[in-house]
Amino acid sequence: MIPTPYLLFLGDAPDPLAAKVAQGIKDWRPDNAVGQLRLEGCKADLGLPDMTLAEARAAGAQTLVIGVANRGGVISQTWKKVLVTALEEGFDLASGLHNLLRDEEDLAAVAQATGRRLHDVRVPSVKYPIANGEKRTGKRVLAVGTDCSVGKMYTSLAMDLEMKKRGLNSSFRATGQTGILITGNGVPLDAVVADFMAGAVEWLTPDNVADHWDHIEGQGSLFHVSYSGVTMALIHGGQPDALILSHEPTRAHMRGLPGYALPSLEALRDTALPLARVANPACEIVGISVNTAAMGEDEALSYLAQVEARMGLPAADPFRQGAARLVDALLAL
Amino acid sequence: MIPTPYLLFLGDAPDPLAAKVAQGIKDWRPDNAVGQLRLEGCKADLGLPDMTLAEARAAGAQTLVIGVANRGGVISQTWKKVLVTALEEGFDLASGLHNLLRDEEDLAAVAQATGRRLHDVRVPSVKYPIANGEKRTGKRVLAVGTDCSVGKMYTSLAMDLEMKKRGLNSSFRATGQTGILITGNGVPLDAVVADFMAGAVEWLTPDNVADHWDHIEGQGSLFHVSYSGVTMALIHGGQPDALILSHEPTRAHMRGLPGYALPSLEALRDTALPLARVANPACEIVGISVNTAAMGEDEALSYLAQVEARMGLPAADPFRQGAARLVDALLAL
Numbered sequence: 001m002i003p004t005p006y007l008l009f010l011g012d013a014p015d016p017l018a019a020k021v022a023q024g025i026k027d028w029r030p031d032n033a034v035g036q037l038r039l040e041g042c043k044a045d046l047g048l049p050d051m052t053l054a055e056a057r058a059a060g061a062q063t064l065v066i067g068v069a070n071r072g073g074v075i076s077q078t079w080k081k082v083l084v085t086a087l088e089e090g091f092d093l094a095s096g097l098h099n100l101l102r103d104e105e106d107l108a109a110v111a112q113a114t115g116r117r118l119h120d121v122r123v124p125s126v127k128y129p130i131a132n133g134e135k136r137t138g139k140r141v142l143a144v145g146t147d148c149s150v151g152k153m154y155t156s157l158a159m160d161l162e163m164k165k166r167g168l169n170s171s172f173r174a175t176g177q178t179g180i181l182i183t184g185n186g187v188p189l190d191a192v193v194a195d196f197m198a199g200a201v202e203w204l205t206p207d208n209v210a211d212h213w214d215h216i217e218g219q220g221s222l223f224h225v226s227y228s229g230v231t232m233a234l235i236h237g238g239q240p241d242a243l244i245l246s247h248e249p250t251r252a253h254m255r256g257l258p259g260y261a262l263p264s265l266e267a268l269r270d271t272a273l274p275l276a277r278v279a280n281p282a283c284e285i286v287g288i289s290v291n292t293a294a295m296g297e298d299e300a301l302s303y304l305a306q307v308e309a310r311m312g313l314p315a316a317d318p319f320r321q322g323a324a325r326l327v328d329a330l331l332a333l
Numbered sequence: 334m335i336p337t338p339y340l341l342f343l344g345d346a347p348d349p350l351a352a353k354v355a356q357g358i359k360d361w362r363p364d365n366a367v368g369q370l371r372l373e374g375c376k377a378d379l380g381l382p383d384m385t386l387a388e389a390r391a392a393g394a395q396t397l398v399i400g401v402a403n404r405g406g407v408i409s410q411t412w413k414k415v416l417v418t419a420l421e422e423g424f425d426l427a428s429g430l431h432n433l434l435r436d437e438e439d440l441a442a443v444a445q446a447t448g449r450r451l452h453d454v455r456v457p458s459v460k461y462p463i464a465n466g467e468k469r470t471g472k473r474v475l476a477v478g479t480d481c482s483v484g485k486m487y488t489s490l491a492m493d494l495e496m497k498k499r500g501l502n503s504s505f506r507a508t509g510q511t512g513i514l515i516t517g518n519g520v521p522l523d524a525v526v527a528d529f530m531a532g533a534v535e536w537l538t539p540d541n542v543a544d545h546w547d548h549i550e551g552q553g554s555l556f557h558v559s560y561s562g563v564t565m566a567l568i569h570g571g572q573p574d575a576l577i578l579s580h581e582p583t584r585a586h587m588r589g590l591p592g593y594a595l596p597s598l599e600a601l602r603d604t605a606l607p608l609a610r611v612a613n614p615a616c617e618i619v620g621i622s623v624n625t626a627a628m629g630e631d632e633a634l635s636y637l638a639q640v641e642a643r644m645g646l647p648a649a650d651p652f653r654q655g656a657a658r659l660v661d662a663l664l665a666l
Contacts, residue, residue: 098528130559132559135592189527190526190528192526193523194527195523195524195560195563222608222611225464225531225611226528227531228566228568228569229566230527232555233527235561236558236562237558267607271608274600275604279558
């Protein structure tokens with residue numbers, strides 16, 4: 001639907017996490033990312049070639065993807081000049097921001113004049129039902145985190161990839177803009193109207209054959225007061241058979257909430273599992289995914305071994321180590 | 334904002350619970366309800382005079398309020414004829430349904446032709462912020478239920494009324510269409526976009542003087558898989574100092590979910606309190622409100638005494654008995 005390959009726009013990202021949309025595309029669809037475009041003050045770097053719009057066009061890029069998220073999702077004036085020029089130079093634009101491309105009069109006008117398209121992947125394109133809670137066939141696994149942005153999507157993408165490598169029956173189900181930009185479809189859950197959140201997740205993960213696993217992309221955290229309602233809807237709408245606990249061990253406080261400490265993995269386990277069993281009494285926690293990107297190799301392996309012993313569950317960093325052990329644990333259910 | 338008094342439209346309500354919007358207006362603003370209008374097959378009865386549109390107009394009614402909820406919020410063709418006639422006879426229309434009056438072309442056309450207004454109280458009229466989780470001044474109490482429609486709104490309205498009678502500083506904060514139709518303002522929380530739910534609750538219950546209590550209207554249930562995300566956002570956005578557990582003891586299964594049993598009050602307590610303490614570590618459960626409408630007096634009193642002994646908390650039916658004991662428990666915090 002969105003023409004590829006992409007030039008990834010990192011804007012004036014205040015830190016690497018702010019560019020997680022672009023990072024996700026680069027990590028999971030590297031063939032689709034020809035380069036990055038950064039503005040002055042940008043604190044993110046994907047390790048892709050820095051390109052001007054003209055250079056990226058010459059390298060074949062079809063779409064400029066806004067790969068950076070601002071709190072509240074505002075398209076700043078600093079960005080506007082680049083986006084207008086991109087349309088004029090022949091790019092489509094794609095974005096998962098709350099602030100829609102189509103709602104910016106100047107962008108809409110230039111897009112119409114140049115015949116380019118504005119792809120707002122955040123906008124739900126479906127009238128979702130209210131959740132009915134009925135048991136669905138097939139299997140589902142959901143990653144739940146101690147915080148936002150701790151690696152839930154990576155965990156699901158890595159487990160899906162590992163299962164596909166083994167010839168198993170598996171789908172990644174995107175619930176956020178990055179996932180949708182990576183896979184081309186999904187539910188932009190944080191833009192769904194409250195009453196329909198759980199129903200949208202049911203719609204996204206329908207009945208399937210008995211040996212099929214849906215890897216549902218997690219959102220937010222039960223312990224993040226800004227977004228916990230979205231997480232709750234995923235747990236009940238997804239009716240997972242298995243949960244993965246996801247954690248980032250170097251975080252000083254909940255993302256964006258300086259007054260809030262992260263919960264322990266034990267607290268996450270003891271909170272998430274009873275809630276999941278409301279929708280699926282057979283649900284089990286099968287493993288722990290740890291984002292050890294901020295740790296050296298020895299420190300990471302030592303931390304994982306300690307968590308595994310403490311929690312009595314396989315613990316792995318699926319990005320650093322692959323998802324084989326987490327998939328083994330899932331299949332052992 | 335909405336012209337009063339009202340004629341309450343009960344339509345073809347399949348059961349009394351379906352008319353809870355009308356019941357709420359009749360119970361809490363009886364002076365605003367001149368009568369009820371029922372269609373063939375209506376299973377609800379508020380005990381108000383049954384009136385034709387003409388009779389209600391003669392009695393002074395200014396607005397026909399759709400006081401009945403359908404699953405999914407659809408305006409049926411059966412209703413349409415009455416609504417069109419009402420506009421022609423001089424009524425405004427008010428509704429809290431998902432399916433907006435303004436989106437029905439025939440209603441919009443007749444309203445324009447007759448100069449009448451369509452009041453869709455479900456539509457958010459404010460651009461809500463993302464929740465920041467910062468501690469607010471003043472005090473807040475939230476009712477959380479074992480199920481939907483167990484009396485959470487009644488509990489909050491009754492506690493607010495009791496505090497006002499005592500000359501205390503108190504507000505009812507509406508989060509649903511009935512509450513908004515009763516009080517004239519609030520947040521239609523189940524129509525808010527997911528990312529902004531908790532922020533909308535923060536907006537609804539801002540900083541206040543130290544002795545002021547907000548009685549926040551609850552929604553859904555942590556144990557109702559269709560709506561639990563909305564409940565979660567209320568618990569974290571509301572950052573309540575006190576929770577009331579709400580229960581309806583004769584319910585055979587979760588409302589609308591035949592496969593789901595109600596949780597115990599103990600399970601509700603053990604689930605809701607740790608989640609509330611994420612946002613407000615000082616939160617306490619202060620009492621239990623039981624909707625005993627389906628019980629006789631002796632049975633109700635006996636049940637309440639048993640719950641009180643079992644749970645070690647004051648248990649009362651605020652509609653049957655008033656909210657004095659629940660308010661006492663709140664003020665003892």
